[in-house]
Amino acid sequence: MEFLKNGRFLLPAILVFFLLQKPIAASLQSKSSLQKSAATSKKSYIVYLGAHAHGPEPSLEEYDRATDSHHEFLGSFLGSKEIARDAIIYSYNKYINGFAAVLDEEDAKGISSVWPESKSFDDEGMGPIPSRWKGECQKDKVKPVHCNRKLIGARSFYKGYVASTGASPDPSSSPRDFDGHGTHTLSTAAGRFVPGAAVLGNAYGTSKGGSPDAFVAVYKVCWSGCQDADILAAFDAAIADGVDVISMSIGGEPVDYAVDSIAIGSFHAVQNGITVVCSAGNSGNQGPGSVTNVAPWIFTVGASTIDRDFISTLTLGNKTQIQGKSRSLESLDEDKSYPLINSADARINDDYREDARQCVEGSIDAEKTKGKVVVCEFGPSSSPLSYFESIGDEAAGAILIDPGTLANYFFVDPFTKPHAVINAADGVALRSYISSTKSPVVSLSRPRTLLGRKPAPTMGFYSSLGPNTITPAIMKPDVTAPGSAILASYSEAAPPGSDPNDPTRVPFNILSGTSMSCPHVAGLVGLLKALHPHWTPAAIRSAIMSTAQTLDNTGAPIRSHHGNDATPLSYGSGHIRPNSAMDPGLVYDLTNADYLDFLCSIGYNTEDMSSFQNHTCPSRYKLLEDFNYPAIVFPYHRDLQQTATRRLKNVGSPGTYRIRYRTPAGFNVTVKPESLTFDEVGDEKEFTVYVQSTPREYIKSGWNSGWLVWSDGKHHVRSPLIINPIA
Numbered sequence: 229m230e231f232l233k234n235g236r237f238l239l240p241a242i243l244v245f246f247l248l249q250k251p252i253a254a255s256l257q258s259k260s261s262l263q264k265s266a267a268t269s270k271k272s273y274i275v276y277l278g279a280h281a282h283g284p285e286p287s288l289e290e291y292d293r294a295t296d297s298h299h300e301f302l303g304s305f306l307g308s309k310e311i312a313r314d315a316i317i318y319s320y321n322k323y324i325n326g327f328a329a330v331l332d333e334e335d336a337k338g339i340s341s342v343w344p345e346s347k348s349f350d351d352e353g354m355g356p357i358p359s360r361w362k363g364e365c366q367k368d369k370v371k372p373v374h375c376n377r378k379l380i381g382a383r384s385f386y387k388g389y390v391a392s393t394g395a396s397p398d399p400s401s402s403p404r405d406f407d408g409h410g411t412h413t414l415s416t417a418a419g420r421f422v423p424g425a426a427v428l429g430n431a432y433g434t435s436k437g438g439s440p441d442a443f444v445a446v447y448k449v450c451w452s453g454c455q456d457a458d459i460l461a462a463f464d465a466a467i468a469d470g471v472d473v474i475s476m477s478i479g480g481e482p483v484d485y486a487v488d489s490i491a492i493g494s495f496h497a498v499q500n501g502i503t504v505v506c507s508a509g510n511s512g513n514q515g516p517g518s519v520t521n522v523a524p525w526i527f528t529v530g531a532s533t534i535d536r537d538f539i540s541t542l543t544l545g546n547k548t549q550i551q552g553k554s555r556s557l558e559s560l561d562e563d564k565s566y567p568l569i570n571s572a573d574a575r576i577n578d579d580y581r582e583d584a585r586q587c588v589e590g591s592i593d594a595e596k597t598k599g600k601v602v603v604c605e606f607g608p609s610s611s612p613l614s615y616f617e618s619i620g621d622e623a624a625g626a627i628l629i630d631p632g633t634l635a636n637y638f639f640v641d642p643f644t645k646p647h648a649v650i651n652a653a654d655g656v657a658l659r660s661y662i663s664s665t666k667s668p669v670v671s672l673s674r675p676r677t678l679l680g681r682k683p684a685p686t687m688g689f690y691s692s693l694g695p696n697t698i699t700p701a702i703m704k705p706d707v708t709a710p711g712s713a714i715l716a717s718y719s720e721a722a723p724p725g726s727d728p729n730d731p732t733r734v735p736f737n738i739l740s741g742t743s744m745s746c747p748h749v750a751g752l753v754g755l756l757k758a759l760h761p762h763w764t765p766a767a768i769r770s771a772i773m774s775t776a777q778t779l780d781n782t783g784a785p786i787r788s789h790h791g792n793d794a795t796p797l798s799y800g801s802g803h804i805r806p807n808s809a810m811d812p813g814l815v816y817d818l819t820n821a822d823y824l825d826f827l828c829s830i831g832y833n834t835e836d837m838s839s840f841q842n843h844t845c846p847s848r849y850k851l852l853e854d855f856n857y858p859a860i861v862f863p864y865h866r867d868l869q870q871t872a873t874r875r876l877k878n879v880g881s882p883g884t885y886r887i888r889y890r891t892p893a894g895f896n897v898t899v900k901p902e903s904l905t906f907d908e909v910g911d912e913k914e915f916t917v918y919v920q921s922t923p924r925e926y927i928k929s930g931w932n933s934g935w936l937v938w939s940d941g942k943h944h945v946r947s948p949l950i951i952n953p954i955a
């Protein structure tokens with residue numbers, strides 16, 4: 229490692245990325261669940277060499293020449309080109325210039341998503357594959373993927389995985405999805421219309437993705453975890469293959485962009501006109517600053533609920549009915565009554581009273597719950613994933629009382645066993661029925677789908693939160709989109725829930741997470757790209773951000789799962805509104821040069837820059853506060869006046885736009901000029917926001933949020949305005 233230090237970046241290709249919930253989407257795919265960087269292999273390294281000498285449309289010979297230059301480069305350190313050729317596992321020879329190499333004799337034995345037979349990828353009625361498509365459908369002997377005119381490409385990248393773990397890709401190197409996450413996310417982004425989609429009778433309706441007529445390709449990069457080397461190889465291939473949108477439900481801890489393979493790969497994709505949409509992460513429970521994939525060229529998506537619930541009705545022996553939420557795949561006989569028991573009354577002994585009340589594993593005597601419906605209460609010691617193990621295999625079902633701290637918690641993973649989650653007030657009534665009745669009984673209906681539930685959306689409790697810890701001036705996440713209890717295609721090689729031994733197989737499944745919201749946005753990006761082929765990734769993102777909504781279906785501000793008002797730290801600009809995004813009026817556009825200015829403005833020197841582009845910062849470049857992002861953040865506001873300049877581009881009809889804004893209490897904000905006139909499409913106009921704090925007693929500490937809107941009466945181009953005062 230020492231010997232390559234000179235002026236180049238070296239990243240040990242250890243397992244930096246783990247999966248948000250399980251694996252991925254419309255692009256990068258994976259296998260198995262949460263796995264942190266346990267591997268400490270010092271064996272494979274990524275070396276960046278700045279930009280390629282070749283131009284934007286390289287030929288095959290130019291690719292070869294780039295590969296040869298990698299052999300040459302590494303060979304000069306290792307003694308010969310031949311040794312170097314053997315050591316290099318990936319030559320990033322197309323758009324990213326660099327390579328990944330194994331620098332000792334560890335042998336790499338290569339083996340190993342989508343579930344291609346899914347109806348979501350049926351190609352009936354699809355036109356011919358576009359001639360600009362240069363991708364391929366990988367040929368595997370074991371478990372191959374059969375592409376068609378819908379699923380036009382499938383490749384897997386595992387050399388980095390093999391090099392750093394020594395393991396073989398399991399169960400095969402095929403891009404086929406063996407655990408369901410990839411199929412689910414990809415079909416959400418671009419699945420075709422499938423009438424009658426249902427998970428064992430629930431969520432009945434037509435399933436479709438955001439861009440049902442888009443061609444899709446899969447790049448599988450995650451096995452037991454995702455390796456930087458494989459992620460970069462997939463980006464390099466996807467850019468060269470000619471994709472328009474990359475949907476990436478992968479993420480790790482937020483790290484500096486120069487050592488973040490998703491930031492680096494997506495930079496190159498965006499420079500080539502490809503929009504990269506990523507999950508914000510499922511670490512909301514870790515509080516502020518948990519958002520990941522925060523580079524300003526990435527489109528970062530949080531997750532929220534939709535207006536659909538799965539409701540199971542409890543009928544007590546005295547005919548009182550209570551509604552609970554349920555995603556059980558099995559149901560009880562609706563016409564039959566089952567004995568009810570409080571879990572605490574089934575405790576092993578008195579030492580376990582409190583644990584048994586919360587259904588902690590090992591606290592309940594399974595003999596006492598046989599054939600009964602067990603009432604548990606969620607508490608600090610409870611783990612929702614082990615409820616059904618705790619109450620015993622022969623219990624008929626469970627009723628879980630949610631004290632109000634969990635809200636949509638139970639929508640993360642489907643539970644096979646019959647159950648219902650009820651609120652605390654209903655829990656009190658249920659308990660009083662049990663205690664006042666000699667032989668309490670209950671019947672439990674099969675879960676039914678109810679639409680139009682209010683309030684919706686609300687933020688997913690799991691959705692990771694801003695501020696952006698790498699560059700606080702860039703608001704992240706950018707938007708929120710449906711992510712809780714999403715119905716989409718599933719792999720028929722995997723059980724629907726978390727029990728690996730469950731033999732149940734479903735063509736559709738309901739999952740929750742920012743892995744699910746990301747492909748919703750990717751699907752919308754696909755639609756906008758089809759409608760406006762010449763818009764940049766930044767223009768598409770701006771259109772979606774500036775038209776997003778911050779109110780729910782009751783007309784009140786979108787709430788967090790706790791029931792209080794959510795803020796831009798969780799939803800960014802708001803919840804996506806596809807119809808409005810098609811005609812935003814104005815956009816905050818960004819050029820490739822703006823991104824280079826951005827890197828200069830955060831202090832990157834030529835060496836730091838080399839993983840992005842060969843670039844020497846000029847003496848004058850745009851300041852960070854003037855980076856043309858569709859959200860305005862003053863992350864360290866002092867008493868002095870601060871300014872932010874933005875540039876709007878007309879993408880709609882000519883017109884005059886006027887400013888309206890709401891200022892967070894205690895700050896004096898002015899915008900100049902107060903009106904902007906655009907004569908034709910492409911016209912660009914600048915404005916400046918001035919912020920000055922008023923006497924400190926009026927200022928709330930923390931991330932105060934307001935907004936500003938430019939409107940011509942028809943279009944409303946909205947930006948969050950966030951001010952964090954520091955003493």
Ligand SMILES: *[C@@H]1O[C@H](CO)[C@@H](O)[C@H](O)[C@H]1NC(C)=O
Nearest residue numbers: 277278279280281282325842
């Ligand atoms: C990148 O910059 C380095 C150092 O300035 C230079 O030696 C190298 O040739 C450049 N690479 C390309 C592809 O332009």
Ligand SMILES: *[C@@H]1O[C@H](CO)[C@@H](O)[C@H](O)[C@H]1NC(C)=O
Nearest residue numbers: 546547548657658660661664
């Ligand atoms: C059933 O029992 C519960 C709890 O004691 C009580 O609140 C409810 O009013 C009863 N319902 C009927 C219909 O008597």
Ligand SMILES: *[C@@H]1O[C@H](CO)[C@@H](O)[C@H](O)[C@H]1NC(C)=O
Nearest residue numbers: 896897898918920921922923
């Ligand atoms: C707010 O700013 C305007 C313009 O700079 C200034 O005239 C006004 O006095 C300021 N108000 C306060 C309360 O600081």
